[in-house]
Amino acid sequence: MTQRPTSPRAPAHWLLPSLLLLLAIALGACSRETPEARLRQAVGAxxxxxxxxxxxxxxxxxxxxxxxxxxxxxxxxxxMAALMFLRYRDIGVTLGPARTEMSGSHATVRFEALLTGGGGRLLPDSARAYQVESGWRLEDGEWRLTSVDWSGNR
Known part of the structure; x- marks a missing residue:
């Protein structure tokens, strides 16, 4: 019985596919967004x-x-949104840092929002900051706004 010579390169036939599989798994895990990240995207959208x-x-x-x-x-x-869009030709929204509280499929997001509206000139005709508290619920993998309340800063 003859014995085959072993080569230090013999494991290479499984090493490269294994490394590629691990890389694919790692990239897949990184691309999955957390519910909070998806919620922040919904608020931005x-x-x-x-x-x-x-x-x-x-x-x-x-x-x-x-x-x-x-x-x-x-x-x-x-x-109400359609009415504001008729009143103001240009609408601007600047959101401050959000404070998010997650509780399963529900979340509360609090932030300051600066709304500007105007006729397209250099400076807005109107600008106002609001403290916003919003309630969100995860429905079929998508966050939906369930409630909102705001108060204006003067």
Whole structure:
């Protein structure tokens, strides 16, 4: 019986595929976003919808049972946004740092928002800072705004 000579390179046929598999697993784990990161993206996307003056896109982020100040429902929120978009040609939204409290599929996000509106000139016609508290719920893998309340800073 003859014995095959062993080579120090013999394990290479499984080493490279194993390293590639580990790299793919590591990259996959890194690309999965945490629920909090997805929530922060949702808050940012809602701000972008406001700046884009898209009342329909704003409504898309609202849960069916959304409730706002003075018992504002989802449809009233969309109508209020559309009215503001008619009043102000340019809308700007600057969000301050968010403080997020996660509790399973629910979250509360508090932040300061600076809203500006104007006619497209260099300076806005109107600017105001608000303290915002928003409630969010995870629905079918997407965060939806369930409630919002704000108070203006003077």
């Amino acid at each position: 809602l701000g972008e919808a406001i700046e884009a003056r898209d009342a329909g896109a704003i409504e898309d982020w609202l849960a069916e049972d959304f409730i706002g100040p003075d018992a504002m429902d989802r449809d009233a929120a969309r109508r």
